[in-house]
Every structure is written in C-alpha cells, then in structure tokens.
Amino acid sequence: MKSLLHRCNHLEEVYVAARIHVLGAFREHACHLHRLRVARFNIRNAKMKRALVDDDLARQIITKGPPSLRILGVNGAVWERNWVSSRCNGSVYLLVQRICGSC
Numbered sequence: 053m054k055s056l057l058h059r060c061n062h063l064e065e066v067y068v069a070a071r072i073h074v075l076g077a078f079r080e081h082a083c084h085l086h087r088l089r090v091a092r093f094n095i096r097n098a099k100m101k102r103a104l105v106d107d108d109l110a111r112q113i114i115t116k117g118p119p120s121l122r123i124l125g126v127n128g129a130v131w132e133r134n135w136v137s138s139r140c141n142g143s144v145y146l147l148v149q150r151i152c153g154s155c
Contacts, residue, residue: 071097079116086118
C-alpha cells in the first residue's frame with residue numbers, strides 16, 4: 053500500500069482488498085494525494101470483529117488524510133466528510149458522519 057500511494061500521486065479513487073494493516077498504511081502515507089476523493093477498503097483475513105472500523109477511527113482517517121478525501125468506506129460502512137455552516141454565527145466546521153453500514 054505504501055508503494056502504491058507514493059507512486060500513484062494522481063489517484064482520485066482507490067479500492068483495495070487487503071489485511072487490516074492497510075488502514076494504518078493509508079493513514080500514514082496518503083496525506084499527499086491531493087486529488088483523492090474516495091477510498092474504500094475490503095478488509096480480508098481478519099476476524100469480523102477486528103475488521104470493523106468505529107466512527108472515531110474513520111473520523112481520524114478522514115480528517116488527517118488528504119484534504120480532498122470526501123468518502124471513506126470499510127467493509128460496507130461508509131463515512132462522508134462535509135463542511136457545514138452554522139446558522140447562528142456563520143462559522144464553518146468539518147462534519148464526518150456515517151452514511152451507511154453499522155459497527
């Protein structure tokens with residue numbers, strides 16, 4: 053995964069089926085992919101409970117990943133990143149929410 057992310061700088065979407073360690077490699081090495089919008093993973097060779105990703109980990113991967121990353125999918129669960137403006141004071145904040153799937 054590390055090699056793929058360093059060699060393919062213009063990726064817009066990535067779909068990978070691999071072991072659970074691919075998420076850590078993605079989190080560490082994908083931040084320079086400024087065109088990446090969608091990342092989906094199918095975790096293999098792990099007990100189902102270990103292959104699940106909770107909302108906190110997904111939020112961390114999305115917020116610390118490439119700034120263009122909008123959708124993260126892991127084993128059918130999908131999270132989306134959006135900028136939302138507050139009606140009260142007009143401030144803008146980042147919202148990461150699960151749009152389908154469950155833990």
